[in-house]
């Protein structure tokens with residue numbers, strides 16, 4: 589489904605600040621996989637997501653989606669089939685638009701601007717049904733400006749809007765990191781429910797080890813631009829929190845952090 593082949597990426601090439609991150613990095617993500625990616629700060633997790641979403645160009649290597657080479661495709665084009673939910677709840681929606689308008693925008697992604705906020709009665713009913721699944725009462729607030737919602741409510745809405753239209757891949761970029769523990773748990777449960785119901789192929793970057801171990805069928809740990817743990821299925825089920833913490837400790841001793 590998604591393949592990264594021999595990706596190379598160096599920042600500040602040819603300067604004193606040159607830093608090589610990816611050296612012939614490979615990754616294959618099968619359809620319906622749910623990968624949780626963990627790793628210390630600066631290990632390359634966000635850059636990996638940026639490479640997949642086309643937010644940054646690679647120096648060499650290929651990004652293939654369903655066998656098509658999308659390496660040179662711009663990020664806004666890729667967003668037609670790659671959905672991304674960010675850490676900052678404010679990034680996933682437009683604050684001056686209502687809930688309804690935000691949903692219509694997401695639903696009409698890729699259409700000419702004039703039509704993007706258009707909604708009819710049947711669509712309103714459909715959007716209300718989606719919102720009811722959040723159990724946050726947002727279905728009764730569809731005309732409220734999104735800027736008036738709490739971070740958790742906005743993130744819940746971002747989960748709904750990002751999965752309204754069919755996508756090949758859902759990217760969760762530390763999407764619970766800015767939320768209090770209870771809200772983070774709720775959003776994670778909601779996320780999992782959506783992933784299961786819609787069979788979404790998912791890549792989740794998180795610093796929450798509990799989530800990384802409990803959710804997903806594959807676990808990857810990154811370090812200095814490499815995948816140093818990559819387990820799936822039963823092997824992943826057997827991974828203990830203590831083992832992962834030990835690996836983090838080894839890494840910090842190695843790197844002197």
Ligand SMILES: Nc1ncnc2c1ncn2[C@@H]1O[C@H](COP(=O)(O)OP(=O)(O)OP(=O)(O)O)[C@@H](O)[C@H]1O
Nearest residue numbers: 599600607609627628629630631632633634635636
């Ligand atoms: N646009 C950029 N320009 C220069 N260096 C960058 C850029 N993006 C990332 N880097 C560098 O690449 C390395 C990996 O960064 P990245 O943000 O991918 O790490 P991360 O694993 O997501 O970290 P964190 O957990 O702190 O979010 C870091 O050394 C970072 O400074």
